[in-house]
Amino acid sequence: MDIESSLRPYIQEVNARLEQLLPSPTEAPEALHEAMRYSCLAPGKRLRPALALICAEATGGTRQEALDVACAIEMIHCFSLIHDDLPAIDNDDLRRGLPTCHVKFGEAVAILAGDALFALAFETVAQQKASPGITVECMKILTASVGSYGLVGGETIDILSEGKPVDAETLEIIHRRKTASLISASCEIGSLFGTSDARQKLKQYGENIGLAFQIADDVLNETGTADQLGKAAGSDRERQKATYPAVYGVEASRAKAIELAQIAVQNVAGLHHQELLAGMAKYSVERLN
Amino acid sequence: MDIESSLRPYIQEVNARLEQLLPSPTEAPEALHEAMRYSCLAPGKRLRPALALICAEATGGTRQEALDVACAIEMIHCFSLIHDDLPAIDNDDLRRGLPTCHVKFGEAVAILAGDALFALAFETVAQQKASPGITVECMKILTASVGSYGLVGGETIDILSEGKPVDAETLEIIHRRKTASLISASCEIGSLFGTSDARQKLKQYGENIGLAFQIADDVLNETGTADQLGKAAGSDRERQKATYPAVYGVEASRAKAIELAQIAVQNVAGLHHQELLAGMAKYSVERLN
Numbered sequence: 292m293d294i295e296s297s298l299r300p301y302i303q304e305v306n307a308r309l310e311q312l313l314p315s316p317t318e319a320p321e322a323l324h325e326a327m328r329y330s331c332l333a334p335g336k337r338l339r340p341a342l343a344l345i346c347a348e349a350t351g352g353t354r355q356e357a358l359d360v361a362c363a364i365e366m367i368h369c370f371s372l373i374h375d376d377l378p379a380i381d382n383d384d385l386r387r388g389l390p391t392c393h394v395k396f397g398e399a400v401a402i403l404a405g406d407a408l409f410a411l412a413f414e415t416v417a418q419q420k421a422s423p424g425i426t427v428e429c430m431k432i433l434t435a436s437v438g439s440y441g442l443v444g445g446e447t448i449d450i451l452s453e454g455k456p457v458d459a460e461t462l463e464i465i466h467r468r469k470t471a472s473l474i475s476a477s478c479e480i481g482s483l484f485g486t487s488d489a490r491q492k493l494k495q496y497g498e499n500i501g502l503a504f505q506i507a508d509d510v511l512n513e514t515g516t517a518d519q520l521g522k523a524a525g526s527d528r529e530r531q532k533a534t535y536p537a538v539y540g541v542e543a544s545r546a547k548a549i550e551l552a553q554i555a556v557q558n559v560a561g562l563h564h565q566e567l568l569a570g571m572a573k574y575s576v577e578r579l580n
Numbered sequence: 581m582d583i584e585s586s587l588r589p590y591i592q593e594v595n596a597r598l599e600q601l602l603p604s605p606t607e608a609p610e611a612l613h614e615a616m617r618y619s620c621l622a623p624g625k626r627l628r629p630a631l632a633l634i635c636a637e638a639t640g641g642t643r644q645e646a647l648d649v650a651c652a653i654e655m656i657h658c659f660s661l662i663h664d665d666l667p668a669i670d671n672d673d674l675r676r677g678l679p680t681c682h683v684k685f686g687e688a689v690a691i692l693a694g695d696a697l698f699a700l701a702f703e704t705v706a707q708q709k710a711s712p713g714i715t716v717e718c719m720k721i722l723t724a725s726v727g728s729y730g731l732v733g734g735e736t737i738d739i740l741s742e743g744k745p746v747d748a749e750t751l752e753i754i755h756r757r758k759t760a761s762l763i764s765a766s767c768e769i770g771s772l773f774g775t776s777d778a779r780q781k782l783k784q785y786g787e788n789i790g791l792a793f794q795i796a797d798d799v800l801n802e803t804g805t806a807d808q809l810g811k812a813a814g815s816d817r818e819r820q821k822a823t824y825p826a827v828y829g830v831e832a833s834r835a836k837a838i839e840l841a842q843i844a845v846q847n848v849a850g851l852h853h854q855e856l857l858a859g860m861a862k863y864s865v866e867r868l869n
Contacts, residue, residue, distance in 0.1 A: 314728050319753070320736040323728050374695060379687035398668035402691065403736045406663060407728040409695070413702050414723035423712035430719065434703035439603050439612050439696040447609040447692045464608070 294570040301341040304354065306332070308362050312415055326396040326404035327411070331369040333387040338504070339474055340365045342571065343481040346493050349564040350485020357484045359419040360429050364477050366412035367433070371442055371473075373405040380450055381530075385523060421484070429480050436476035445469030449533060457533035463502075465533055470508075471501030489562055496558035496568065503551035504575040509534035510544050511578060519578075548576040583859040590630040593643065595621070597651050601704055615685040615693035616700070620658040622676040627793070628763055629654045631860065632770040635782050638853040639774020646773045648708040649718050653766050655701035656722070660731055660762075662694040669739055670819075674812060710773070718769050725765035734758030738822060746822035752791075754822055759797075760790030778851055785847035785857065792840035793864040798823035799833050800867060808867075837865045 445468025
């Protein structure tokens with residue numbers, strides 16, 4: 292299965308809808324709107340929104356129904372990238388092959404563009420056409436996945452652990468919160484638009500590929516080139532970040548990522564779109580081969 | 581009417597519930613949770629949540645029903661204060677008479693504590709006991725009031741206008757978005773829990789006292805002492821901020837704030853709690869007398 296071809300129509304729909312949902316750069320505050328669009332429309336894998344759409348279809352829903360919340364998830368992902376890249380946090384100059392938001396627009400606008408994307412994400416969910424019951428359920432899953440017990444909490448433990456010895460348990464908490472929680476939420480939210488009862492399976496699937504994906508990222512940061520990454524290589528080691536290669540070594544980390552992807556494939560056995568979902572699980576670690 | 585005594589029970593309920601809703605400082609990430617609690621439990625006027633509770637009662641609802649969304653509004657207010665105080669934005673060291681969040685916890689934790697409070701605010705709304713229909717309506721009002729056409733957009737125009745000549749129209753846009761939008765949303769959201777149809781009146785009331793309150797703040801920043809303000813006095817002028825006194829002078833600004841408070845009193849004529857709401861309108865500018 293050519294996974295990139297299979298994903299293309301999903302990604303195109305997400306990009307087209309993001310273009311509509313993001314505020315116009317000709318309306319005030321122009322600099323803020325430009326920064327939001329710059330970061331959110333930059334070429335990205337769109338892994339999270341694609342998963343939400345595929346999981347909607349996998350459970351008998353339509354991708355159209357899940358499109359707005361899928362875009363909201365991508366906005367949250369972009370908000371977190373903008374803030375993580377800030378000088379006070381990861382201090383990264385390059386993201387998706389482009390200057391980071393604060394390098395391009397200054398630190399103040401970057402902080403506020405992240406905030407505005409975060410607000411727009413929740414506004415997009417609130418305004419979606421779904422029933423109020425589904426919308427509230429989307430909100431519950433999404434907010435829990437990004438707060439201090441999710442993405443933002445994971446990033447905090449991550450930066451506070453820099454330069455310190457980190458045990459395997461803490462490392463897993465960081466990665467589950469920082470990366471797996473939003474990916475898992477994307478899959479679970481997609482399933483809300485369907486009719487079959489695969490919510491728990493898809494949540495598990497998302498958790499597993501999310502962790503696999505982050506471990507693969509850690510390995511690539513150690514072994515890849517800036518060109519492959521769209522950002523500086525080896526930056527994790529330089530900062531003494533808590534990573535799988537740092538705790539387990541490169542080979543064991545690679546094996547762990549592949550094992551998680553295999554478990555993810557089992558999570559979706561028997562579901563509609565199982566081939567595509569299995570392909571995405573392999574895709575999340577295939578850069579390692 | 582002794583407005584402070586009348587407000588006390590509302591403020592006490594908000595503080596007690598915030599204490600419960602904020603994550604425990606003994607759970608990881610401890611530093612993040614401490615920072616969230618530090619900023620959100622610091623002594624504040626609790627103007628916004630008090631208004632939400634009073635407007636719920638004014639329209640025939642109960643304050644208990646509106647308590648969680650009222651606390652969510654205060655969390656959003658605190659998130660915006662933390663980010664606005666950052667070195668890259670307003671660079672303030674003192675807030676509510678205490679060191680600002682980044683001074684106390686460092687810049688990285690402060691950025692992330694703001695983000696986590698923002699997420700917790702929406703999580704609190706999503707988890708409230710109201711019907712899904714009311715919850716989605718709360719979300720729509722709240723998200724529109726904080727995004728790039730609300731609070732965050734107002735703050736952006738504000739900082740990008742520093743040191744530049746600002747006309748009366750831009751000044752009003754800044755103040756309406758930065759301050760009036762969340763105060764107006766607080767009143768409108770409160771009315772969702774009631775039965776009478778006073779939503780538009782309360783929205784207008786909130787808009788008027790919000791603008792009055794911000795003008796009064798501008799005047800006090802010019803004429804007050806650090807002790808009265810809980811932060812440095814004269815800081816707006818030093819930074820060449822767009823303020824009412826800078827555009828209209830102190831006396832005309834004072835008159836404008838008082839006029840807006842009087843219009844606000846008319847907005848709530850005939851409503852239950854009209855005396856309390858009128859008292860709050862006067863309270864928003866009474867520091868000027």
